[in-house]
Amino acid sequence: MVVGNALRRNPYAPRIPCHRVIASNLFIGGFQGVWDLKGATVTKKLGMLKDEGVGFDSLGVIKDSNLVFDEFQMDVKVI
Secondary structure (H helix, E strand, O other), rough: OOOOOOHHHHHOOOOOOOOHHHOOOEEEEOOOEEOOOHHHHHHHHHHHHHHOOOOOOOOEEOOOOHHOOOOOOOOOOOO
């Protein structure tokens, strides 16, 4: 819920794209404050991700889990 609220209020979209965030169970998740697989907002999110080469099945689950970024690694340079 916290992540969803932060994404909904993302002042940097589309430079920092919140449409690329999906649920931890690989479901398409919500978009623009709506969590509904049949709503207009999810259709927009699915279209944006499709244009980027990311596909989902009819249940809204990502087809290729290799596209999921699940580790946060940061290169830190110590000065």
